[in-house]
Amino acid sequence: EAGVAQSPRYKIIEKRQSVAFWCNPISGHATLYWYQQILGQGPKLLIQFQNNGVVDDSQLPKDRFSAERLKGVDSTLKIQPAKLEDSAVYLCASSLLGESNEQFFGPGTRLTVL
Amino acid sequence: AQSVSQHNHHVILSEAASLELGCNYSYGGTVNLFWYVQYPGQHLQLLLKYFSGDPLVKGIKGFEAEFIKSKFSFNLRKPSVQWSDTAEYFCAVAGGFKTIFGAGTRLFVKA
Numbered sequence: 001e002a003g004v005a006q007s008p009r010y011k012i013i014e015k016r017q018s019v020a021f022w023c024n025p026i027s028g029h030a031t032l033y034w035y036q037q038i039l040g041q042g043p044k045l046l047i048q049f050q051n052n053g054v055v056d057d058s059q060l061p062k063d064r065f066s067a068e069r070l071k072g073v074d075s076t077l078k079i080q081p082a083k084l085e086d087s088a089v090y091l092c093a094s095s096l097l098g099e100s101n102e103q104f105f106g107p108g109t110r111l112t113v114l
Numbered sequence: 115a116q117s118v119s120q121h122n123h124h125v126i127l128s129e130a131a132s133l134e135l136g137c138n139y140s141y142g143g144t145v146n147l148f149w150y151v152q153y154p155g156q157h158l159q160l161l162l163k164y165f166s167g168d169p170l171v172k173g174i175k176g177f178e179a180e181f182i183k184s185k186f187s188f189n190l191r192k193p194s195v196q197w198s199d200t201a202e203y204f205c206a207v208a209g210g211f212k213t214i215f216g217a218g219t220r221l222f223v224k225a
Contacts, residue, residue: 003157033213042118042204042215043158055211091158100146100165103213105158 002026004106006092012112018080021109025073025094031055032069033103034077035091043091049075050097082113116141118207120216127195128224135190135219137205145209147188149179153201161203164188175199197225 035043162173
């Protein structure tokens with residue numbers, strides 16, 4: 001089966017610019033996650049969708065980050081405006097419904113903010 | 115608040131040595147526990163998981179982990195590591211619709 005797809009793989013922008021990341025989950029996976037992984041740290045959940053709805057976005061900096069999942073499939077994560085501390089790998093993962101199900105991760109997008 | 119602690123950030127072992135990576139969590143409710151691995155240049159992938167039943171779970175590539183509820187621990191073990199086990203290992207805890215990852219342990223196995 002095809003895995004989780006993400007694009008772009010790498011992005012370099014200057015601070016105060018905007019950037020968007022795209023994720024296509026595994027077909028049939030109801031739950032989609034966006035994580036931020038800063039160098040030397042574990043993935044930090046930014047937002048979790050279940051189908052179209054948001055389950056948890058408590059750690060999403062809503063003044064600059066936004067995410068949507070149209071039609072319960074693809075998702076985009078946007079940062080506007082970017083700050084230096086946003087430099088990280090942004091991971092998308094998907095899973096079947098339910099907490100006991102494993103998450104399948106995409107390759108990530110490495111963002112560098114200069 | 116939910117939290118996950120991995121005790122070692124870097125571990126260096128020789129081939130055939132035994133491995134134990136510690137993971138402790140804090141959460142008052144029912145949890146599902148995972149170990150994920152990221153090999154160099156690859157995606158994060160599941161190594162093993164626990165959600166109920168036998169607290170000793172076996173995963174891929176000879177790894178196992180034991181859930182000790184009284185200690186809030188889910189330590190990862192392997193009796194004899196190989197050079198190909200060089201990777202970063204993450205413990206993750208899912209509870210209350212929230213998944214928290216530990217900071218990771220970077221394992222380097224010397225050939």
